[in-house]
Amino acid sequence: MKALRNLSKLTVLIFVLTFTSCSEDDNGPADDMSPDPTPINIVETALATADLSSLVSALQKADESANNDLISALSGDGPFTVFAPTNAAFADLLAQLDGFDSLDDFNTEQLQDLLATILTYHVISGTAALSTDLSDGQSLTTLQGSALTVSTQGGVFFGDDTDTDAQVSLADVEASNGVVHVVNKVLLPQAVLDELADILLVSITDLALGNENLENLVAALTAANGDLPSVLQGDGPFTVLAPTDEAFETFLDGAALGDIPVEVLTNVLLNHVLTGELYSQDLIGLGSGYSNTLATGAGGENMSIFFDTSDGVTFNGISTVDTPDVKALNGVVHVVDAVIGLPNIVDHAVANPNLTSLVGALTDGGNTTFTDLLSDEEELFTVFAPVNSGFAAFTNPNGNDINAILSNHVVVGAAAFASGLSNSYVNTAATFDADEPLSLYINTDDGVSLNGMSNVAIADIVATNGVIHAVDMVIDLPTVVTFATADPNFSTLVTALTTLTPSTDFVAVLSAQEGNGSDPFTVFAPTNAAFDALPAIPAEADLIPILQHHVIAGANIRSGDLTPDGTTVTPATLEGDTFSITLPGTNGNIADVTDGAGNMGIGIDAVDVQAINGVIHVLDAVILPDTMN
Incomplete structure (x- = not known):
């Protein structure tokens, strides 16, 4: 003042x-x-x-x-x-x-x-x-x-x-x-x-030591880990979010620093330290986004922190910068008004205004199923989180239960980071018939896409109990057609089911769900290499019964339903013949198939790709029906 x-x-x-x-004066310049x-x-x-x-x-x-x-x-x-x-x-x-x-x-x-x-x-x-x-x-x-x-x-x-x-x-x-x-x-x-x-260009630690309003921060640094002050005296550069004394008092809520386990307090403090120098103008120029702190999150990865400059500069939606750009020899300090706790999956979703539609859907009608699940610190999760524009574009064409759709965006039991993703199938929290987890196909050929319909826009938002990947579209519950279309290993099969057989609408037949057709289906899907092994792909009249021989209607037969250490004869296929499956397989196969024509040594290479209307098992050869009956 x-x-x-x-x-x-x-x-x-x-x-x-x-x-x-x-x-x-009125008469001109002042008198000399x-x-x-x-x-x-x-x-x-x-x-x-x-x-x-x-x-x-x-x-x-x-x-x-x-x-x-x-x-x-x-x-x-x-x-x-x-x-x-x-x-x-x-x-x-x-x-x-x-x-x-x-x-x-x-x-x-x-x-x-x-x-x-x-x-x-x-x-x-x-x-x-x-x-x-x-x-x-x-x-x-x-x-x-x-x-x-x-x-x-x-x-x-x-x-x-x-x-x-x-x-x-x-x-x-x-x-x-x-x-x-x-x-x-x-x-x-x-x-x-x-x-x-x-003094003028002191280290960040010395700057905190010299600030009367950061005494609790200094005390916390000392109580948490004796090495922390020396870390912040290093070369850096660092960006430090320094909570005021009042912020620490609110965070402690009457407790003492000694009441917090050292490893927890250390990680909380490290969650206020970012590598590199981010000045307020840098953040304002970016608008909003994620950076990483020195805190350790799921999988040993550095914790993510969300910044938003739409109304001041805030972090994780809970802490606002009071004094920006306090420069030090090895970085910059922003004094903030709240201690930033360690965020779990739910905390990150709530903090990001681009995920408000997801949060609204998760909690609609007071629903706590998802917030309870995704706040569990004893479990790891990978969440593919649709942004608001993805929700706005989603029309739910099949009228699927929204809770089942949301479950299909959650992988339980693993924190899958972008660097570890590959073309593969994972199981989600959504289920077929209440007990079989639905599959999700991940493709990394060009970015990261999911079931061929949704792309990862922001990867690796790291929380304490998992990782979020923000995606651009809602991932609807998959049918067996979804997987055939999404997986490039089935491109020849898709061509056979559509372009090469125009007189039969295989897509409509195999898209049926909720008992609106011959679903559920058990599909034995030949890979592109399986079709390449044929001398030639047959003409439409011969191709149709061959394709029908790969589909069993009215049954969701998983690998666990087969006779262990024995042979299972399948129900009749859409073509009318049966074939047999023998466990275990030979020559590296999961199981061996003898088709309707008696051809043996056909291998099942992958099993239990579960859709909402059936299951797919992957074949290394095209199976043929008995043409003599």
């Missing part, structure tokens, strides 16, 4: 000066014999000089510390001799201070006191020394306490404790309480040079 009062006072003075110097304007003091002189605006700003910034009152002092009786650095001189100083762009970066009490030390080194108290009073080799003791050396060789120069002297560019600007000499350099005593190394 003191700085604001000083600023108001200076604004009034500017007005008075402008009015006094520019006043005219009128009295001189009221003499102005040193601060007013600086205010009236455009090239000293940075000096005025520096005085105001220094006075933001409760320890300083420079503006009032230099507005007093004096007399003073002031060496006033130009705007260019202050710009040169900032250029030498790595990471400092303006005087606003002196944004802590410690830095403001340092700035005051610099400014008082430019003031001689008790005398108004004109240039004619200065002599070569003279030593001047400053208000700061250190001396300046005068040189009059080739001009008027003042030597500080650096290698470069300041030159007077405008001498003997007289004020009511002293005299001002404008100089082309900010003068620096040895005490400030030492502090520049030890």
